[in-house]
Each structure stands twice: as C-alpha cells, then as structure tokens.
Amino acid sequence: xxxxAVYCGSSLxxxxxxxTGAIELGKELARREITLVYGxxxxxxxxxxxxxxxxxxxxxxxxxxxxxxxKEISHPNLTELYVVESMHERKAKMAELSDGFIVLxxxxxxxxxxxEVFTWGQIGIHQKPCGLLNIEKYYNPLLHLFDHMVEQxxxxxxxxxxxxxxxxxxxxxxxxxxxTPPAVKTYHGEKRIILx
Ligand code: AMP
Numbered sequence: 001x002x003x004x005a006v007y008c009g010s011s012l013x014x015x016x017x018x019x020t021g022a023i024e025l026g027k028e029l030a031r032r033e034i035t036l037v038y039g040x041x042x043x044x045x046x047x048x049x050x051x052x053x054x055x056x057x058x059x060x061x062x063x064x065x066x067x068x069x070x071k072e073i074s075h076p077n078l079t080e081l082y083v084v085e086s087m088h089e090r091k092a093k094m095a096e097l098s099d100g101f102i103v104l105x106x107x108x109x110x111x112x113x114x115x116e117v118f119t120w121g122q123i124g125i126h127q128k129p130c131g132l133l134n135i136e137k138y139y140n141p142l143l144h145l146f147d148h149m150v151e152q153x154x155x156x157x158x159x160x161x162x163x164x165x166x167x168x169x170x171x172x173x174x175x176x177x178x179x180t181p182p183a184v185k186t187y188h189g190e191k192r193i194i195l196x
Contacts, residue, residue, distance in 0.1 A: 001176060003035040003061070005098035007113040008045040009106030010072055013138075018105050019048055021135035025104065025169040026052025032173065033058070037097045039090070040064030040081055041072035045104055050075050063093045091116055100129040100176045102169075105138040122159045124184030129176040131164035139165070158182040 012019055022045045029036050036053045039046050040062025050060045059079040064072065066083055074081060084090050091113060095101075103114045117130050132139045143165065149155035162182060166172040 001032075001034055001099045001173070003037050003098050004029065004100050004102055004173075004176075005037040005094045006049060006102045006104060007106060007110045008038070008049060008104035009110055010039075010041060010044040010046055011107065012044055012048070013105055015136055017136045018045060018138070021133060021167075021169075022049045022104055023052045025049060025102065025133060026058070027056055028169040028173065029053050030056035030058030034173070035059040035061060035079070037061045037063065037094050039072070039094075040074050040078065040083075041068070042075040043072055045106065046072075047075065049104070050078065054078075061097060063090050063097070065090050095120075095126065095128075098128065100179075101131070102172065103130070103132045103139075105133075105135055111142075118163060121162055121181065122185050124181075127181040129164060129179035129181075130162065131166065131172045131175060133169060133172055134165050134167045137167075156185070159185065 026049045030053050038050060041047060041064060053060045054077055061080045062075055062078045063082045063084060064074050065087055066085060069083060082093055084093055095117060101117045103110060120126055121130055146155060146160050150157055150160050159182060164172060164175045166175060
C-alpha cells in the first residue's frame with residue numbers, strides 16, 4: 001500500500017480525542033511511508049492530519065476544488081496540490097491516486113465521500129479497502145444503522161463487512177493489507193435478483 005486517501009472533518013469536532021486520533025493516524029502513515037491523499041485543506045482535522053504527516057517526514061497530496069480553495073484555505077506546504085474544477089473531480093482524483101480509504105470522524109462531507117467509495121466497492125467499480133477509524137465510538141450510530149439495514153434486508157452482510165472498523169490506525173491499516181473484496185453485486189432481469 002503506497003497511498004491512502006483519508007476523508008475527515010473540516011472541523012475539529014467536540015472532543016480533543018478526534019485531534020489526537022488524526023495525529024496518531026498522521027504519524028502512522030509517515031512511519032509506514034504511506035503517502036496521504038486528502039482534501040488539500042489546512043483547516044480542521046484535515047489540516048492537523050496533513051501537518052502531522054509532513055512534520056514526521058511523510059508525504060501529503062491534496063486535491064482541492066477551485067471553489068473551496070479560499071474557503072477551506074489550501075495547505076501551503078504539501079508535497080503536491082491538485083486544484084480541480086469540481087467536487088466530482090476531487091473525489092475521482094482522490095480515488096484514482098489511492099490504494100484504500102480511511103474515514104476519520106467528520107461531517108456530512110466526510111460521510112458523502114465515504115458512501116461513494118463504499119457503494120462503488122459494492123458494485124465493483126474498485127476493489128480497494130475502506131475503513132472507519134472509530135475514534136471515541138463516533139461511528140457507532142452508523143454501525144447500528146448498518147445492522148438495521150442488514151436486518152431489514154437492504155444491505156447484504158458481505159457488503160456490510162466490506163467496511164473495516166477499528167479505533168487504532170495501525171490495526172486498521174493492518175486490516176487493509178489482508179482485505180479481500182467480496183464478489184460484486186449484480187442485478188438480473190426485472191426482478192433485480194442478486195447473483196451470489
Ligand atoms: P465535512 O465532513 O462536512 O467537514 O467536510 C469534509 C470535507 O468534505 C470538506 O473538505 C468538504 O469540502 C468536503 N466535501 C463536502 N461535500 C462534498 C462533496 N459533495 N463531494 C466532495 N467533497 C465534499
């Protein structure tokens with residue numbers, strides 16, 4: 001694994017634990033010589049994460065849409081910064097550059113980015129691992145929703161278990177290295193039969 005995308009909040013969140021978690025992840029990426037690919041911003045958890053990677057001798061690539069360049073204040077010291085024209089282009093570029101996706105705590109933007117790679121994995125657009133860094137159990141409500149979705153037969157267990165979860169960056173990255181993607185979801189005929 002050479003490059004990992006990290007989706008995370010443009011805010012710091014309501015507990016210092018989120019900042020500590022971002023720092024821990026940044027150190028782990030630098031230690032393993034894994035390049036960070038992220039949204040290119042200098043604010044919130046995004047900024048803390050990039051600063052930590054760079055301060056520990058690692059590499060950080062940012063991908064920021066022109067319309068957010070000023071609002072989110074692009075990070076001035078990145079190894080590389082791509083300025084793209086749209087949010088769609090940002091996500092596509094981040095996905096193309098990365099071998100997997102880590103999700104730190106964040107808001108609606110973070111979840112939007114997570115759900116795109118999760119659902120694209122389900123239908124086989126990519127075979128890369130995707131994991132939630134569940135700091136302070138931040139994602140427990142989402143994990144409960146996944147259980148409910150499985151119970152109610154809107155989500156198959158094999159796709160639910162595609163989403164790797166850990167509260168330690170090191171253990172989460174270890175899970176990434178042994179990840180095997182499930183057989184993809186396909187639909188057949190008008191009845192939308194899911195083929196195993
Ligand atoms: P948030 O989690 O809401 O703090 O946002 C985290 C990052 O996701 C920020 O850099 C936002 O610009 C970005 N973001 C928000 N919405 C989208 C979207 N629809 N597509 C791509 N990035 C987004």
